[in-house]
Amino acid sequence: xxxxxxxxxxxxxxxxxxxxxxxxxxxxxxxxxxxxxxxxxxxxxxxxxxxxxxxxxxxxxxxxxxxxxxxxxxxxxxxxxxxxxxxxxxxxxxxxxxxxxxxxxxxxxxxxxxx
Amino acid sequence: xxxxxxxxxxxxxxxxxxxxxxxxxxxxxxxxxxxxxxxxxxxxxxxxxxxxxxxxxxxxxxxxxxxxxxxxxxxxxxxxxxxxxxxxxxxxxxxxxxxxxxxxxxxxxxxxxxxxx
Numbered sequence: 001x002x003x004x005x006x007x008x009x010x011x012x013x014x015x016x017x018x019x020x021x022x023x024x025x026x027x028x029x030x031x032x033x034x035x036x037x038x039x040x041x042x043x044x045x046x047x048x049x050x051x052x053x054x055x056x057x058x059x060x061x062x063x064x065x066x067x068x069x070x071x072x073x074x075x076x077x078x079x080x081x082x083x084x085x086x087x088x089x090x091x092x093x094x095x096x097x098x099x100x101x102x103x104x105x106x107x108x109x110x111x112x113x114x115x
Numbered sequence: 116x117x118x119x120x121x122x123x124x125x126x127x128x129x130x131x132x133x134x135x136x137x138x139x140x141x142x143x144x145x146x147x148x149x150x151x152x153x154x155x156x157x158x159x160x161x162x163x164x165x166x167x168x169x170x171x172x173x174x175x176x177x178x179x180x181x182x183x184x185x186x187x188x189x190x191x192x193x194x195x196x197x198x199x200x201x202x203x204x205x206x207x208x209x210x211x212x213x214x215x216x217x218x219x220x221x222x223x224x225x226x227x228x229x230x231x232x
Contacts, residue, residue, distance in 0.1 A: 003159075033219070043206065043222035056219050088158055101148060101167055104220065106160035 002027065004107035006091050012113045018079040021110045025072050025093030032074040033104065034066060037088040046089075049074055050097050078112075086114045118142065119207050119223035127229050128197050135182070136192040136226050138207030147211050149190040150220065151181065154204040163205075166190055202230045 005024040013019050025032050033048040033056075045058040049068035066076040072093075078085055088111050092104035120139045128134045140149065151163040166174045166181045174181045182191040194201060204227050208220040 035220075035222075042224050043208075043220075045219045045221070048219060058219070090158075090160060092160070101165045103150065103162040103165060104160075105162070106152075108157055108159040111158070 004091055004093050004105055006089075006107035006110050008110060009108065010111045010113075012115060013081050014115050015081055015083060017081050018077065019081060019112060020075055020077045021089055021091075021112070023074045023076075023091030023093075023107060025074070025091075026105055029093035029095050029105070030072050031094045031097045032068055032072065033092050033094075034074070034076050035090045035092065036060075037090060037109070038086070043090070046076065048097065055097060081114045083114050085112065087112060118221045119209055121207055121223035121226050123226045124224070125227045125229070127231060130199060130230050130232050131196055134194045134197050134201075134228065136194075136205050136207075136228065138190045138192065138223060140188050140190060140207070140209050142188075142209065142211055144211045147209055149181070149183070150208040150210070151179070151190075151192045152206045152208060152222075153201075154206060154225070156203075160206070164192065197230050199230050199232060202228060204228075 007022045031050045034046040035043050037043045047066050048056040052068045063079045068074045088109045090109045092106045094102050118141050147168045149166045152160045154160050164174050164176045164179045164181050166183045173183050178195045180193045204225045206225045207223040
């Protein structure tokens with residue numbers, strides 16, 4: 001069974017541009033969540049989607065948005081990029097949300113560099 | 116306030132020794148879950164072990180065990196017989212709001228473990 005796939009693996013953008021990151025969950029998984037990882041702030045929750053609906057959102061500005069498609073694939077978008085948006089963006093999937101011991105399966109992430 | 120605290124930024128251990136990675140947490144929710152993940156240099160977060168707040172026994176998964184001390188709000192990871200491949204970042208994480216079906220994980224800052232041959 002293929003794992004969580006994130007594309008692209010690396011991305012370089014300049015300030016003010018926008019970017020779209022893609023995540024394909026494990027087959028059969030319907031819940032997708034996104035995390036931002038930086039050396040200074042560590043791992044922070046961005047948002048979570050289930051059945052094409054955003055269930056939870058972290059404390060990030062409106063420039064960060066996402067969506068989920070009917071096949072459970074998810075995209076996140078960052079508009080008007082800032083230098084501080086440089087980070088590893090991790091996507092995680094799970095079969096369904098809410099099970100107490102349900103572990104999240106993570107992808108290898110997209111490393112975004114904003115110049 | 117920090118919800119998850121990992122006080123060891125880095126640890127160096129000799130191969131085949133056991134190692135304990137510390138994690139303390141803070142929550143007023145009676146229903147929560149605690150996780151440990153490993154992150155090698157490739158970036159992928161790999162699930163290691165889970166402990167539920169109502170679990171009576173400490174969780175074990177192969178060479179990994181979790182020393183859960185609920186009253187002290189402590190969930191230390193123990194790796195027995197360490198191997199060179201264990202060198203990585205290790206993150207402790209907590210899921211709160213289980214009754215509401217929350218999926219969000221809160222992570223600690225991590226501990227970089229280096230296994231020396």
